[in-house]
Amino acid sequence: MTLLAEPLVAILVTGMLVGTSAALLGSFLVLRGNSMLADAISHSILFGIAVAWLLSGQTSGPVQIAGAALSGVLAVFLIETLTRTRRLRDDAATGLVFPALFSAGVLLINVTARDVHLDEHTVLLGEVGFVWLDTVTIAGIELPRAMLATGVMLLLDAAFVLAFYKALKLATFDPDLARALGLAPGIIFYAHLALVSGTAVAAFDAVGVVLFITFVVVPPATAYLLTRRLLPMIALAMLIAALSAPLGYALAIALNVSIGGSMALANGPFLLAAYGWQRWRGGRRAAPASAAYSDPPSA
Numbered sequence: 593m594t595l596l597a598e599p600l601v602a603i604l605v606t607g608m609l610v611g612t613s614a615a616l617l618g619s620f621l622v623l624r625g626n627s628m629l630a631d632a633i634s635h636s637i638l639f640g641i642a643v644a645w646l647l648s649g650q651t652s653g654p655v656q657i658a659g660a661a662l663s664g665v666l667a668v669f670l671i672e673t674l675t676r677t678r679r680l681r682d683d684a685a686t687g688l689v690f691p692a693l694f695s696a697g698v699l700l701i702n703v704t705a706r707d708v709h710l711d712e713h714t715v716l717l718g719e720v721g722f723v724w725l726d727t728v729t730i731a732g733i734e735l736p737r738a739m740l741a742t743g744v745m746l747l748l749d750a751a752f753v754l755a756f757y758k759a760l761k762l763a764t765f766d767p768d769l770a771r772a773l774g775l776a777p778g779i780i781f782y783a784h785l786a787l788v789s790g791t792a793v794a795a796f797d798a799v800g801v802v803l804f805i806t807f808v809v810v811p812p813a814t815a816y817l818l819t820r821r822l823l824p825m826i827a828l829a830m831l832i833a834a835l836s837a838p839l840g841y842a843l844a845i846a847l848n849v850s851i852g853g854s855m856a857l858a859n860g861p862f863l864l865a866a867y868g869w870q871r872w873r874g875g876r877r878a879a880p881a882s883a884a885y886s887d888p889p890s891a
Contacts, residue, residue, distance in 0.1 A: 594733055594734045594735065596733065596734070596735040596736070596739065597724055597727050597734045597735055597736060598724070599724045602723050602724035602735075602736045602739060603720050603721060603723060603724065603841060603851060604837055604838055604841060605739055606720055606723050606736060606738050606739045606742055607720055607799065607836075607837030607840070607841065607851075607852075607855050608833075608834045608837040608838075609739065609742040609743050609746050610720075610742050610791075610794075610795045610799050610804065610807060611807045611811070611830075611833030611834055611836055611837055611855070612746060612830040612833050612834050613742060613745055613746040613749050613791050613795075614791060614795070614804055614807035614808045614811075614833065615807055615808070615811040615812055615826075615829040615830045615832070615833040616746075616749050616750065616753060616826060616829070616830055617749055617753075617784065617787060617788050617791060617808065618630065618788075618807065618808035618809060618811070618812045618829070619812040619815070619822075619825055619826045619829050620760055620764050620784060621788070621808065621809075621812070622809065622812040622813055622816060623764050623765070623812075623816070623822075624764050627808065627809045627812075627813075628683075628686060628809075629668060629671075629686070629785065629788075630788060630792075630804075630805050630808040630809065631686075631690070631805050632664075632667050632668070632671060632686050632689060632690035633664035633667055633668070633690075633785065633788055633789050633792060634792045634801035634804055634805055635690045635691070635693070635694040635801070636663050636664055636666070636667035636689070636690050636693040636694060636697075636789075637660035637661075637663050637664055637697075637789055637792055637793050637796075637801065638663075638693075638694055638697030638698065638701075639663045639693040639694065639696050639697035639700070640659040640660040640661070640662055640663025640664070640666075640697075640789070640793075641656055641659060641660055641663075641697065641793065642696075642697045642700035642701050642704075643659055643663070643700070644656050644658070644659025644660070646700065646704060647659075656793060657741075657745075657790045657793050657794060658790075660789050660790060660792065660793035661786040661787070661789040661790040661793075662786070662789075663693065663697075663789065664785055664786065664788060664789025664792070665782055665785055665786050665789065666693070667689050667690055667693055668782070668785050669782075670685075670689045671685045671686050671689050672685075674688065674689070719800075719850075719851075719852065720738075720799055720851050720852045720855070721851045721852075723736045723737075723738040723739065724736050726738065728740060738794075741794040742791075742794050742795060744794070745787075745790055745791045745794040746791075748787065748790070749787050749791060752783065752784070752787055753826075756780055756783075758775075759775045759776075759777070759780050760780060760784065761822060762775060762777070763775065763777035763780045763781060788808070791804075792804050799852035799855060799856065800852055803852050803853060803855070803856040806856035806857075806859055807833050807836075807856065807859070810832075810856075810859040810860070810862075810863055811828075811829040811830070811832040811833040811836070811859055811862070812825065812826075812829040813863065814828075814829070814832055814859070814862045814863045814866045815828035815829040815832065815866075817863075817866040817867055817869075817870045818866050818869070818870070832859065832862045833859070835858075835862075836855055836856070836858040836859045836862070837855050837858075839855075839858040839861075840852075840853075840854035840855030840856065840857060840858035841854065841855065843857070843858060
């Protein structure tokens, strides 16, 4: 057994890979005000996983990731289509679409995959504590399958952000300007969400897609409280997500609870600390201003 396949190393590295890739993509969702699209996507990918199995007979691998990615894009497309009718708000459209796709995925699994190891509970909750049991050997190196999948998705996510950083930045802060410059913000947006879907399905063997949402939202939101510059925000969000993995693991061992849930919960102290620091800094700035406008002391 190689070092990467050791239980402790496999658990920590996989958790850190999931957290950093989710935080990288989630930073743009948080800035756009679309962070809850991650919730819709993470539930909708079950439909894509079920359909991909029906078409290919494969329960894992790139076909599953592609099916989940397309399912996530379909969910967002349906949400935006319903919103454009102006009869439903964004939250109502989201509340209609993702339960429908999730329910369809559950029904497909129950009807057509009764004897196949394709379980919706695994997709939702995962179990990072068992990732070291399922390994593959590449170039003589044994490593967990979940670590390989999440590592590949992190590389793809990073390559996408680096290649289209300017377009992503403009599409996030000023989509009208991006459109005027011919940068196709709509295509960038859907490509971004397709990567979110692919990363979510790569994570379901580890932390599960429900806990994946935490990594998409909380580290970027925490970093946003600490800085208003995009690059430092992304770097800080990824750092917070990476640190949450070992902290969550230690908490899980101490309390004998779910490792994936503890890794997600470990993001909370960072958020509370950032919020407290922002409030303290805001109070210090307000104090001189209030003193300047106070009545002069009487003689």
